[in-house]
Amino acid sequence: MRNKELSFWLFITPVILSLSLVVILPVIMGFFYSFTDWNGLGFNQFIGLSHYRRLLDDNQFRQSLWFTFRFAFVSVIILNIVGLSLALLVTSKLKSRNLLRTVFFMPNLIGGLILGFIWQFIFIRVFAALGNFTGIEGLLGWLSTPATGFWALVILTVWQQAGYIMIIYIAYLQGIPKELIESANIDGATPFQKFKFIIFPLIAPGFTVSMFLTLSSSFKIYDQNLSLTGGGPFNSTQMVAMNIVDTAFSSNQMAYGQSKAVIFFIIVATFSLSQVYYSKKREVDL
């Protein structure tokens, strides 16, 4: 029995040690530091809720938060529509379905930083060339206004991640019993009826999974933001993650940056917990 206990601890010590030092300890310390005047090395005094009070008047943070919420909302909707459409397309009887699957998934493997740089070229050079050629002025200067910068980030995100969402929906689509579709065919159901009454209800769990996955990933985006717009023009497209990094490491306000990080944690954890709650509830309902 003793021996068994010992080997149990030997097997789990490495991961417990790394999780404690890398995640748990920093979370606790970060929460603590956000109430102090910590400068990254040490702190002199507790200052209570000062940082959090300052957050309320921080226009840049409020703007970043609002931008990030809007971005996450729009991206989640478009990503799921596009991802599901792609999944339906590549699970149909098309001859090119395997090729298309490969193509749609490809951007997902490449880092957001590199993809953001490629799209910077497209929005600046290619859009300008097309704009000059066709005379459509709307194609010029996409990364120089907040509104088009917003949509540029949405396009990049959808292009990069739709393949991932497609893979999730494919997994659920393949779980639909063939007999159901066949009997619907015999009953003369139209494609739309089949989608509405059979496919959609059966992939609903996939909908929950990918909605929350995209919600938290869009909320945490940093690399794409950095490489595509760099937060510009005038920090108007700066998202929360970048705002935290800037506050802590560019302006060197460690404790203040950490108070933003605590708020960020609460928001993301709320998203994720509600996902767990809804998935569990759905399982019970079924």
Place this chain on the structure above:
Amino acid sequence: MKKSKEKKTHKKRDKKYVILEVMGLLLGLVWISPFYLMLVNSFKVPREIFANVLNFPSQFNFDNYVIAFDDLNFIRSFFNSLLITLVSVGFIILFSSMAGYALARNKSRLSGIILLIFVAAMLIPFQSVMIPLTANFGRVGMLNRVGLIFMYLGFGGSLAIFLYHGAMTRVSISMDEAAIIDGANKFQIFFKIIFPLLSPISVTVAILNVIWIWNDYLLPSLVLSRRNETIPIRMFYFFGQYTRQWHLALAGLTIAIIPVIIFYFSAQKSIVEGVSEGAVK
């Protein structure tokens, strides 16, 4: 009469599929067009990029690649990325499978709580721990590759343990018992019998973590010195250096993407399955 009707619907269906097929192919072309534009323009001289951005280059100018390859310090950043990724993923597989096994076989309440802590840790976003994390590691002189690999084990361990723990429920305990009768100790049971049985999950864990660590930018940018930079970090400085010198920037981006494309085409099936497994569970 009946036959001709059947033929007709068949024809109608064929026509529908032709339209769908064409639409699918067009969408596929749109999807890869960013890569096409990157590739063709990476061979042009600056003047030609401005004159005609959509066309094939009039002549292939490999100088861009020579300059970009040098300035990216590609060999060094490539091997550095490779080293960090492989060692981190190796440790994640080794230690997470051990933990997943121990937690699954030990049915105590404590074991359940530990698993729950690992799962709950997945809710914590990186940005909310990065400031104290880098401060702590900096204080003990661990802002280097060793520290980074340790951090990847901390961040990547949770999902891997969760996946291994789930897979363990399908490995019968009679496996362990038979080995105990043969006189094997816990380590022998795990490495000789259990770990090989978990290899499908190991592939999934490896793929998910390779994709993440290879492409990761923010964490290594906070941890590594300029001497040990990875491809994404080098890319960031490189791109800043060549702002609006698109011919060089695009050649550099192409070079940086090539290893990923090779990886994708050599293990496409496992990659898609692994990603699917990691997301749906």
